[in-house]
Amino acid sequence: MTIKKTTQHLIAGLCALLCTSLAYSAVKTVENYGYPITDRFAATVVGTPEEYRAKLPKSIPFKTRGITIFPERVTPDVFFYGHELLYSVALQDHEAPLIFLIAGTGASHNGAKNTNMAKAFYQAGFHIVSISSPTYNNFVIAASKTGVVGHAEKDAEDIYRVFEKIWDELKGEVTATSFNVTGYSLGAFNAAFVSKLDEERNSFNFERVLLINPPVSLYNSISLLDRMTQDIPGGINNFDRFVDRLMRAYTTTYQSTSYKDTAAAGGDDFLYQTYKALQLKDEELAALIGTSFRVSSASLVFTSDVMADYGYIKPKGLVLNRYSNLRIYNDVSLRLGFTDYYHEFFYPYYKAEYPNISRDKYIASMSLTSIADYLKSAKKIKMMGNADDVILEPGEINFFPEVFGDRATIYPHGGHCGNMNYTDNVAHMVAVFTDGGH
Amino acid sequence: MKSILSFFSIPVLALSLGACSTGPQPQQQAADYPEPVFTAKRLLPPEKDDLDDLTAVYDPWEGMNKRIYNFNYHFDQAVFLPVVRGYEAVVPAVGRQGIDNFFNNFVDLLTIMNSALQLRGEKFVQSTGRVLINTTVGLFGLIDVASAMDIPRPVESFGDTMGHWGVGQGPYLVIPFLGPSNLRDGLGLIPDAYVQASVKSAVLSKPLDLTTTVLFPIDTRANTSFRYYENGSAFEYQMVRWLYSTKRKLDVKQ
Numbered sequence: 001m002t003i004k005k006t007t008q009h010l011i012a013g014l015c016a017l018l019c020t021s022l023a024y025s026a027v028k029t030v031e032n033y034g035y036p037i038t039d040r041f042a043a044t045v046v047g048t049p050e051e052y053r054a055k056l057p058k059s060i061p062f063k064t065r066g067i068t069i070f071p072e073r074v075t076p077d078v079f080f081y082g083h084e085l086l087y088s089v090a091l092q093d094h095e096a097p098l099i100f101l102i103a104g105t106g107a108s109h110n111g112a113k114n115t116n117m118a119k120a121f122y123q124a125g126f127h128i129v130s131i132s133s134p135t136y137n138n139f140v141i142a143a144s145k146t147g148v149v150g151h152a153e154k155d156a157e158d159i160y161r162v163f164e165k166i167w168d169e170l171k172g173e174v175t176a177t178s179f180n181v182t183g184y185s186l187g188a189f190n191a192a193f194v195s196k197l198d199e200e201r202n203s204f205n206f207e208r209v210l211l212i213n214p215p216v217s218l219y220n221s222i223s224l225l226d227r228m229t230q231d232i233p234g235g236i237n238n239f240d241r242f243v244d245r246l247m248r249a250y251t252t253t254y255q256s257t258s259y260k261d262t263a264a265a266g267g268d269d270f271l272y273q274t275y276k277a278l279q280l281k282d283e284e285l286a287a288l289i290g291t292s293f294r295v296s297s298a299s300l301v302f303t304s305d306v307m308a309d310y311g312y313i314k315p316k317g318l319v320l321n322r323y324s325n326l327r328i329y330n331d332v333s334l335r336l337g338f339t340d341y342y343h344e345f346f347y348p349y350y351k352a353e354y355p356n357i358s359r360d361k362y363i364a365s366m367s368l369t370s371i372a373d374y375l376k377s378a379k380k381i382k383m384m385g386n387a388d389d390v391i392l393e394p395g396e397i398n399f400f401p402e403v404f405g406d407r408a409t410i411y412p413h414g415g416h417c418g419n420m421n422y423t424d425n426v427a428h429m430v431a432v433f434t435d436g437g438h
Numbered sequence: 439m440k441s442i443l444s445f446f447s448i449p450v451l452a453l454s455l456g457a458c459s460t461g462p463q464p465q466q467q468a469a470d471y472p473e474p475v476f477t478a479k480r481l482l483p484p485e486k487d488d489l490d491d492l493t494a495v496y497d498p499w500e501g502m503n504k505r506i507y508n509f510n511y512h513f514d515q516a517v518f519l520p521v522v523r524g525y526e527a528v529v530p531a532v533g534r535q536g537i538d539n540f541f542n543n544f545v546d547l548l549t550i551m552n553s554a555l556q557l558r559g560e561k562f563v564q565s566t567g568r569v570l571i572n573t574t575v576g577l578f579g580l581i582d583v584a585s586a587m588d589i590p591r592p593v594e595s596f597g598d599t600m601g602h603w604g605v606g607q608g609p610y611l612v613i614p615f616l617g618p619s620n621l622r623d624g625l626g627l628i629p630d631a632y633v634q635a636s637v638k639s640a641v642l643s644k645p646l647d648l649t650t651t652v653l654f655p656i657d658t659r660a661n662t663s664f665r666y667y668e669n670g671s672a673f674e675y676q677m678v679r680w681l682y683s684t685k686r687k688l689d690v691k692q
Contacts, residue, residue: 081511081667108670137670299672306672323504330493330673 027397029387029412035419040388041285043418046275054426056119062090062128064110067165069143076306078320082141087166090118090128095175097207098127099433100163102194104185104417106296108132113184116421117429124430127174129166133186134158135296140303147307148349149300150218150342152366156193163194164203179204180433184417185391188214188383189368195381196374210432211383213391213417216399217367221391222338228290228390229337231283242287289390289416298333301341302326312345368399375403382407382432384425386414493680497610506612507675511666513615522660536580537657541650543572543579545593547637548630552594556602561592597626601690610679615655617664618682 036052037043066084075083088109099121103114109130118128132139134155140147143162149155167176181204183191188211195209215221232242280288305312306320313329313336314320347362357365364370375381387397387410400408409428411419419425497503526534546565553562568584568591576583585591600622601607608621619627639647671677 079672086668106670108668132670137672138668295671299670303672322508323501325500326673327676330676 027387027401027410029410030424033412034424035411035414035422037415037418038413039282039285040386040390040413040415040418041282041289042275042280043386043388043413043415044289044390045285045415045418047418048421052423053421054120054423056116056426057123060090060119060122062088062110062115062118062122062130064088067162067169069162069165070145073142075141076320077322078306078324078326079137079141079303080322082138085131085142085162086138087132087162088114088118088128088130089170090122091170091174092122092125092127095177096125096127097178097180097433098129098174098176100179100181101128101130102159102181102183102187102190103131103133103136104183104187105133105135105293106300107185107187108136108138113417113420116426117182117184120426120430121433124434126180126433127170127176129163129170131159131162131166134190135186135300137299137303140300140307144304144307146349148304148310148346150346150366151350152189152193152218152370153197155190156197159190159194160197160201160203167204178207180208180210181206182210182212182429182433184212184420186215186218188212189218192368192371192375192381195378196371199374199378207380208433209378209381210429211381211385212420212429213385213389214368214383215391216369216396217363217393219339219342219363219366220393220396222342224391224393225290225293226337226339228286229294231287231290233287242291286390294334294337297338297341298330298336301336301345302329302333304341305345308349310345310349312341368403372399372403379407382409384409384411384428384432386411386416386419388413388415390416493676495610495679495683496608497679499609499611503610503612504675506614507617507666509614510612510617514666518615518655518659521656525656525660534657534660537653538661539572539576539582540579541654541657542582542591543569543576544634544638546572546591548596548634549592549594551633552596552599552630553592555596555599556594558594558602561594564590564592565594595623595626596629597623597686598690600626601686607683607686610683618678620683620686623686 034052035043036049037046064086065088066086068083069085073083086109101109101114101117101121103109103111107113109132114130118130122128134140134144134149139158140149144155144158145161146154149158181191181194182188191209191211192214195206198204198206302313304310305314309316311317313332320326343359347359350362351357354362368375381404383400383404385392385397385400385408389397397410400410411425413419414422414425529537546568549565550562550569553559553565568589569579571584571587571589572579572582575581597620605622607623611619611621611624613619613624613627616627638650642650667674669677
């Protein structure tokens with residue numbers, strides 16, 4: 001029994017090794033790359049250590065603003081705070097090209113990644129308009145037409161509407177010499193579909209588009225992320241014990257720091273120190289990544305359910321208010337994965353609109369593969385990604401050089417978005433918009 | 439003594455009013471609610487009969503706490519944040535830093551007291567050194583010379599002291615204006631504020647004492663990046679509650 005199991009593990013391990021090495025060997029990556037973390041999971045969790053980060057201004061005039069997207073919408077009381085869509089701008093005091101930034105899954109307009117990109121582009125002379133991901137609670141409440149997000153084309157329409165409304169308010173204030181768009185992770189995926197939509201609508205005629213660490217197939221990526229939560233020893237029902245153990249380990253590092261300041265304790269470098277001190281295993285890091293996405297998906301699934309009143313977690317017709325106890329919904333949605341949402345809510349919801357489309361076809365349509373012809377022909381679009389990205393299935397990375405040719409820049413490591421603050425990456429990002437990047 | 443009374447009278451009043459009108463009614467709402475459609479039972483392993491609360495925190499006063507949380511959000515939007523924006527527009531960054539250092543020096547004073555009460559020599563020496571240096575060389579605390587000299591800055595409150603000697607956090611408590619806390623830390627504010635106010639009124643002239651009493655909450659808010667309902671979670675109340683309690687657990691162990 002044990003021998004059989006060991007053999008099984010061994011074979012599985014060998015297959016995985018073979019697949020990954022094949023996948024990696026096939027893709028041409030940037031040479032002499034100095035980003036220091038070569039473990040894909042560690043890079044994803046830890047990001048870029050301080051000394052390797054690009055030099056960016058300490059602060060820029062990056063201000064939060066609010067805008068009403070659907071004036072007639074009655075926002076459910078449980079989300080009373082979300083009626084206005086919040087976004088950030090950093091505007092030059094002279095005419096300049098404008099860049100729209102789209103955040104990744106569950107991330108906000110002023111999250112760490114968008115703020116860093118804003119600094120880099122603002123420093124390079126661009127107007128910045130930064131929006132939250134369509135999967136972000138506030139976006140779902142204020143700016144999603146259906147409330148059921150994760151749909152490639154419908155999310156793009158929502159984003160496009162938001163861009164148009166924001167620009168309507170800004171155009172009296174500033175002059176834009178061109179419009180551009182970029183995003184990371186799901187935001188990069190969104191940017192590709194937004195660019196395609198722009199070819200029909202022509203409100204902006206984007207000059208340049210940059211996709212940073214995009215998924216190829218949404219479904220493949222969410223499946224990978226769901227599987228990572230299974231790395232929690234004992235599964236999600238042992239979540240509390242897992243967190244407890246991590247917390248105890250975390251405390252060891254925390255104890256060695258002299259400040260209780262949460263800002264100091266939450267920064268990239270604190271994570272890096274913790275990582276070095278703890279020597280976490282890959283499965284534990286994967287479990288952490290899965291958990292972080294799970295927290296986002298729990299919020300997304302519940303928000304969508306309330307907004308569409310679909311009756312997936314919350315009974316249909318039940319009205320929750322701002323004081324309602326949400327414990328049971330939190331506990332249920334934390335146990336549901338992206339794939340559960342996809343099969344049991346998202347697909348049936350849109351099935352009503354497209355009755356003839358099969359589940360498989362539907363999954364296939366939520367991918368960059370489905371617009372490969374457009375991506376091939378649209379020379380304004382560039383992409384940058386990592387060969388060891390944890391949200392890509394083995395081999396998926398090859399899609400990018402095949403479709404984008406030399407418009408794709410693949411780094412040998414960096415995990416999922418771990419290297420976004422690294423000096424070379426930031427320089428490349430900016431160069432894509434200032435001189436074409438090649 | 440007076441300033442501490444005025445500092446606490448409003449929260450205490452609001453607390454007692456809140457307690458009268460809503461009372462501790464643990465989880466009353468949850469029981470009235472129908473089961474989620476995606477029933478919890480479907481997600482359970484066969485040997486269990488209820489879902490674990492993944493982010494459990496003892497919160498028997500949830501009804502009241504949520505109302506105070508909500509009040510704090512509105513107060514933040516209508517008063518606190520606009521005042522902070524005005525403060526940031528009027529006082530240049532260097533001045534704000536000086537003011538922040540000045541108040542931190544008083545916080546360090548509390549750390550001396552609480553480190554002593556916890557019999558923790560290293561933290562006592564560090565915070566004593568900080569206050570001595572910053573009060574003299576640092577011109578009454580306006581310049582943080584001690585940090586420039588790499589002297590670590592531990593922070594110990596009376597809540598930490600109680601925690602150190604084994605007092606648990608008690609029920610979660612959202613304090614009006616101040617935000618997330620728990621019964622232990624909330625009570626701990628009283629001796630801390632009393633000591634701080636006594637020292638302040640002893641060493642500062644009356645007008646200066648009054649000015650700093652007004653400035654202290656503004657400085658604190660200006661240096662707290664937290665914004666209500668902007669963390670992106672549909673379950674913000676639970677999330678903040680869990681994060682706060684977890685952080686306090688770690689603080690006490692530190």
